[in-house]
Amino acid sequence: MTMAQFDTQAVSGGFTDPVFEAQAAFRALMDASARPGTIHDLPAGLAPPAPLGAGSGAVMLALCDPDTPVWLAEALRGEAVSAWIAFQCGAPIVGDGASAAFAFAAANDMPALSALSAGTQEYPDRATTLVVEVEAFEGGEEIMIEGPGILGRSRIAPMGLPHSFLNERAGNRALFPRGVDVVLVCGSRVMALPRSTVLSRKSEQEAN
Amino acid sequence: MSASTGMSQDLASYNFAYLDEQTKRMIRRAILKAIAIPGYQVPFASREMPMPYGWGTGGVQVTASIIGPDDTLKVIDQGADDTTNAVSIRAFFQKVANVAVTTRTRDASIIQTRHRIPEEKLTEGQVLVYQVPIPEPLRFLEPRETETRKMHALEEYGLMHVKLYEDIARHGHIATTYAYPVLVAGRYVMDPSPTPKFDNPKMDMSEALQLFGAGREKRIYAIPPHTKVVSLDFEDHPFEIQHFDEPCALCAAEGVYLDEVILDDRGGRMFVCSDTDHCEERRAAGHRGRLSAEEAYTGREDAIRETAR
Amino acid sequence: MYVAVKGGEAAIANAHKMLADRRRGDRSLPAITVEQLVEQLGLAVDRVMAEASLYAPALAALAVKQARGDMIEAIFLLRAYRTTLPRFGASRPLETGEMVAERRVSATYKDLPGGQVLGPTFDYTHRLLDPELAADAPVDPAPAREHEGEPLTRVSDILAHEDLIERAFTGDPDQMPEEPSGDLTREPMEFPMPRDLRLQALARGDEGFLLALGYSTQRGYGRTHPFAGEIRIGEVEVEMDVPELGFAVALGRIRVTECQMVNQFAGSAKLAPQFTRGYGLVFGQSERKAMAMALVDRSLRAGELGEDRVAPAQDEEFVISHADNVQATGFVEHLKLPHYVDFQAELDLVRRLRAEFEAARAGKDDATAREAAE
Numbered sequence: 001m002t003m004a005q006f007d008t009q010a011v012s013g014g015f016t017d018p019v020f021e022a023q024a025a026f027r028a029l030m031d032a033s034a035r036p037g038t039i040h041d042l043p044a045g046l047a048p049p050a051p052l053g054a055g056s057g058a059v060m061l062a063l064c065d066p067d068t069p070v071w072l073a074e075a076l077r078g079e080a081v082s083a084w085i086a087f088q089c090g091a092p093i094v095g096d097g098a099s100a101a102f103a104f105a106a107a108n109d110m111p112a113l114s115a116l117s118a119g120t121q122e123y124p125d126r127a128t129t130l131v132v133e134v135e136a137f138e139g140g141e142e143i144m145i146e147g148p149g150i151l152g153r154s155r156i157a158p159m160g161l162p163h164s165f166l167n168e169r170a171g172n173r174a175l176f177p178r179g180v181d182v183v184l185v186c187g188s189r190v191m192a193l194p195r196s197t198v199l200s201r202k203s204e205q206e207a208n
Numbered sequence: 209m210s211a212s213t214g215m216s217q218d219l220a221s222y223n224f225a226y227l228d229e230q231t232k233r234m235i236r237r238a239i240l241k242a243i244a245i246p247g248y249q250v251p252f253a254s255r256e257m258p259m260p261y262g263w264g265t266g267g268v269q270v271t272a273s274i275i276g277p278d279d280t281l282k283v284i285d286q287g288a289d290d291t292t293n294a295v296s297i298r299a300f301f302q303k304v305a306n307v308a309v310t311t312r313t314r315d316a317s318i319i320q321t322r323h324r325i326p327e328e329k330l331t332e333g334q335v336l337v338y339q340v341p342i343p344e345p346l347r348f349l350e351p352r353e354t355e356t357r358k359m360h361a362l363e364e365y366g367l368m369h370v371k372l373y374e375d376i377a378r379h380g381h382i383a384t385t386y387a388y389p390v391l392v393a394g395r396y397v398m399d400p401s402p403t404p405k406f407d408n409p410k411m412d413m414s415e416a417l418q419l420f421g422a423g424r425e426k427r428i429y430a431i432p433p434h435t436k437v438v439s440l441d442f443e444d445h446p447f448e449i450q451h452f453d454e455p456c457a458l459c460a461a462e463g464v465y466l467d468e469v470i471l472d473d474r475g476g477r478m479f480v481c482s483d484t485d486h487c488e489e490r491r492a493a494g495h496r497g498r499l500s501a502e503e504a505y506t507g508r509e510d511a512i513r514e515t516a517r
Numbered sequence: 518m519y520v521a522v523k524g525g526e527a528a529i530a531n532a533h534k535m536l537a538d539r540r541r542g543d544r545s546l547p548a549i550t551v552e553q554l555v556e557q558l559g560l561a562v563d564r565v566m567a568e569a570s571l572y573a574p575a576l577a578a579l580a581v582k583q584a585r586g587d588m589i590e591a592i593f594l595l596r597a598y599r600t601t602l603p604r605f606g607a608s609r610p611l612e613t614g615e616m617v618a619e620r621r622v623s624a625t626y627k628d629l630p631g632g633q634v635l636g637p638t639f640d641y642t643h644r645l646l647d648p649e650l651a652a653d654a655p656v657d658p659a660p661a662r663e664h665e666g667e668p669l670t671r672v673s674d675i676l677a678h679e680d681l682i683e684r685a686f687t688g689d690p691d692q693m694p695e696e697p698s699g700d701l702t703r704e705p706m707e708f709p710m711p712r713d714l715r716l717q718a719l720a721r722g723d724e725g726f727l728l729a730l731g732y733s734t735q736r737g738y739g740r741t742h743p744f745a746g747e748i749r750i751g752e753v754e755v756e757m758d759v760p761e762l763g764f765a766v767a768l769g770r771i772r773v774t775e776c777q778m779v780n781q782f783a784g785s786a787k788l789a790p791q792f793t794r795g796y797g798l799v800f801g802q803s804e805r806k807a808m809a810m811a812l813v814d815r816s817l818r819a820g821e822l823g824e825d826r827v828a829p830a831q832d833e834e835f836v837i838s839h840a841d842n843v844q845a846t847g848f849v850e851h852l853k854l855p856h857y858v859d860f861q862a863e864l865d866l867v868r869r870l871r872a873e874f875e876a877a878r879a880g881k882d883d884a885t886a887r888e889a890a891e
Binding site: 018019020022023024026027029030031033034035062063064065067068101120121122123124125127129147148149150151176177179181194195196 | 223224229230232233234236237238239240241242243244245246248250251273274275276277357358360361362393395396417430431432433434435436
């Protein structure tokens with residue numbers, strides 16, 4: 001790649017203090033994964049090229065590098081985003097979701113979970129982490145979650161996820177210990193729904 | 209040559225928390241997968257650390273990858289903050305991460321441990337990092353990684369139950385006293401590291417995140433908070449923890465794990481808290497055992513004689 | 518009053534001061550220099566570089582000095598330094614056929630192009646301690662060799678012309694390793710392991726361990742019928758492709774020892790009878806290590822060549838998991854760390870088991886006594 005391909009947009013908008021911001025972003029992700037459904041703050045101030053959001057950008061710079069193939073949803077596959085990723089973290093961009101370590105998408109542009117890697121029965125860790133930008137963490141359909149990291153049961157209501165999401169998650173959960181791990185971002189905040197979390201519609205639970 | 213000055217100059221040029229950023233990312237990714245699959249051992253490309261394999265390199269790599277400038281670190285070995293290897297690891301992080309350290313369990317945000325879980329209940333927001341020598345609970349039943357990996361994949365844990373049951377047949381009860389295997393979140397059988405089985409119940413539904421690092425064996429695994437951790441047992445031989453017949457000789461604590469301290473060569477001994485912070489806190493709060501400082505002036509000889517029977 | 522042991526920090530600092538003192542030894546003698554070690558204990562420096570996987574003679578010599586001559590400690594020091602170095606990329610494969618060999622011997626041909634070149638070998642020295650060496654007698658310069666500097670044909674290439682030996686790797690294109698080769702210092706280990714990673718593990722494996730394993734194959738524990746096809750020692754160029762430039766750049770020269778074992782192979786259902794290879798390559802000059810490595814490499818190919826795996830040297834997991842002396846020494850020596858929490862747990866158990874045993878015996882004795890009384 002020649003330097004000419006890096007415009008100023010590609011070289012700006014990343015971490016200003018990479019060591020400590022990457023640590024802070026990771027800790028937010030770690031805490032979010034350890035307590036699914038809880039909301040944590042990512043370092044603010046990232047400005048990746050649109051439509052890649054600040055939160056997705058923080059997750060990407062904290063975890064992605066030349067060792068992690070990245071898959072991008074249709075809307076993100078522009079020159080500017082690609083150049084930013086190439087400069088900021090050097091992650092190779094792949095067209096096949098099943099070979100990606102990380103996948104990035106907006107809630108309205110989500111890939112099917114089954115199109116991503118669920119790992120193998122012997123190496124279930126070799127699964128894709130899907131990072132999804134949602135419109136808001138509140139105001140969407142009410143979902144009950146339970147599983148490791150959750151005391152009893154708790155409630156989330158992220159806005160903008162496709163209606164098929166819960167069915168897909170159920171299919172994903174059935175693969176356990178294989179499965180795709182999901183991270184939701186909104187602005188510079190993050191929530192995680194690792195594969196171990198069981199999701200169900202609140203309305204269905206009430207009916208039962 | 210002066211080893212200490214040479215070392216500190218070199219370290220000045222190392223990255224925060226020693227590891228380079230690419231290594232940290234690799235370990236961080238492994239930690240997130242470990243949390244997502246509780247009890248499953250995630251392979252990672254363990255690095256050569258400036259301390260020997262088997263001396264906590266796995267725990268050190270995990271701590272180095274999660275620690276930040278706002279953290280307060282506590283390091284214990286055998287429950288104590290002042291054992292030499294704990295001192296050495298704590299000094300390492302002070303040097304390479306300039307991080308705040310403490311011996312008080314409740315003040316720590318990260319506790320790195322070898323062989324014990326603190327007596328004080330851990331809370332939300334705390335992370336317990338275990339140093340693990342042999343992460344594979346099935347290793348002593350089947351030495352081959354290729355085989356044990358299959359057994360985990362197929363959830364085939366019969367061999368482990370057979371082993372425990374052989375104990376019962378031979379001794380009347382299960383003869384595993386430490387590194388006692390557990391079932392995590394109903395799926396993976398996991399080695400809790402060589403903690404005494406006394407500590408196993410503390411892992412169950414803990415409010416803290418528990419991370420396990422095995423450097424030489426290149427594995428990271430995790431137990432998220434509020435996760436069911438069950439010590440393997442049988443209906444007719446339920447899991448039991450150790451009980452001590454006497455309280456701590458210094459702080460009179462009961463229901464804690466005790467170290468046996470040899471006092472002389474005539475069989476004299478005393479039992480004191482293995483968790484030094486817990487013991488000190490209790491003494492500061494006014495609890496007195498029969499060999500604590502104040503009583504010592506008057507009753508020491510008698511007490512020791514009594515211990516010696 | 519009982520006072521718990523405190524002051525670990527001071528004890529550690531004092532221990533390190535004492536170590537520094539013992540390392541320096543008698544102050545009336547001049548301190549040994551890194552340059553002296555590089556020049557005069559070169560084979561020690563070579564071993565440290567080989568097993569630390571870092572070609573850096575001065576640093577390896579410093580490690581030897583710092584470790585007071587403890588080789589594994591020196592290897593450990595250099596490895597810990599290596600870990601912190603940034604990676605710029607991978608070099609092209611070394612072209613050992615272009616080597617300016619200082620030594621080249623073959624056990625399979627009496628004579629061959631370029632001839633047998635003994636070079637700086639201990640072979641045929643009579644192992645008699647030399648008092649003149651102790652007295653630092655002057656040493657004559659080495660005689661110059663005819664045709665010095667010309668590359669020598671590889672024995673394996675001679676055999677390859679007739680297809681008598683397998684091509685490099687296995688001759689089976691499916692078995693060719695993926696490019697670039699893996700790096701087990703950067704990737705998690707996984708079994709079964711491809712040959713490139715196995716060779717890396719062996720190249721940095723413990724010389725003594727590989728020597729013992731190689732020896733065991735000669736004594737019948739997984740016999741491989743080896744011939745020392747060729748051993749060569751000398752300098753080779755290290756080159757790296759620079760994509761931005763579009764050509765390879767020479768980075769410098771390093772000394773390596775290469776051993777190609779030629780092993781008998783009767784063929785299998787898939788492969789015609791031909792000789793197979795065991796390969797050894799190490800930094801610096803170390804024939805013993807290169808030969809042992811080649812023997813073990815060939816043994817570890819048992820599965821690939823359809824041979825029964827019956828001996829330790831053929832057991833990939835066993836060999837690779839235990840070849841690393843820095844790992845091994847760490848774990849063996851960790852036993853000196855306190856284990857009293859676990860020991861307490863075991864004490865408790867043994868006391869309990871003994872009490873149960875005594876109680877059972879007492880019960881039996883009572884019963885016997887009652888019977889006797891009746």
